[in-house]
Amino acid sequence: MDPLQTLASWIKDSGNIVFFGGAGTSTESGIPDFRSAAGLYQTEHNSPYPPEVMLSRSFFMSSPDIFFDFYRSKMIHPEAEPNGAHLLLAGLERQGKLKAVITQNIDGLHQLSGSRVVLELHGSIHRNHCMGCNRYYGLEQVIQSAERAPLCPECGGIIKPDVVLYEEQLDHDVLVGAVAAIAAADLLIIGGTSLTVQPAASLVTYFRGRHTVLLNRDPTPYDHRADLIITDRIGKVMGAVQEQL
Secondary structure, eight states: OOHHHHHHHHHHHOSSEEEEEOGGGTGGGTOOOTTSTTSGGGOOOSSSSOHHHHTBHHHHHHOHHHHHHHHHHHTOOTTOOOOHHHHHHHHHHHTTOEEEEEESOOSOHHHHHTOOOEEETTEEEEEEEETTTOOEEOHHHHHHOSSSSOBOTTTOOBEEEEEOOBTOOOOHHHHHHHHHHHHHOSEEEEESOOSOSTTTGGGGGGOOSSEEEEEOSSOOTTGGGOSEEEOSOHHHHHHHHHHHO
């Protein structure tokens, strides 16, 4: 059977699907993969510091102005729109088939497409809090701030994005929810991730269901666990699967 037909068949037969996704899920929406040829680790920036340094907790605390200059130019893509992968997943949730999206992305495109149960392992650019008074702010405050590091109008504290920086721990409740969702699923679809970023990647080992599907253009350390591997653009694949459902 054709791989797309197989995937469509498994989706039809499943009642508890979980999707685990990474940066590749959003590349077709115009958001570069961190580690791609056009990604953060290959892109020049007017700074002597590498991206993994500028995206660390200690750098944020010591040099917030430089952090936000980099963050605004490389991490925020307000013009991005959901692609075929996001839309199919949202549709499967509305049908009651998809129980959770677990994502390493911080762009909020799953929610924009209509998904409601989204576990964001690395946080979101759309949530921001003042480090002084803990007041909540949306993305607009970060984008439109006249200050290089956005400041809280109420107390003057720095507004920090709710994204997990290097040197920070993943949210415990999100991790617990992700493990529970994967363990209960009968179909696990892994898409657009190299499965090299830990501890997020190891979550897929909790799956005990019937089928694991890997949608990624390059090999991953977990290929041996997959029942079906499709090496093509995930948005293209999911759009084609949608036509068969």
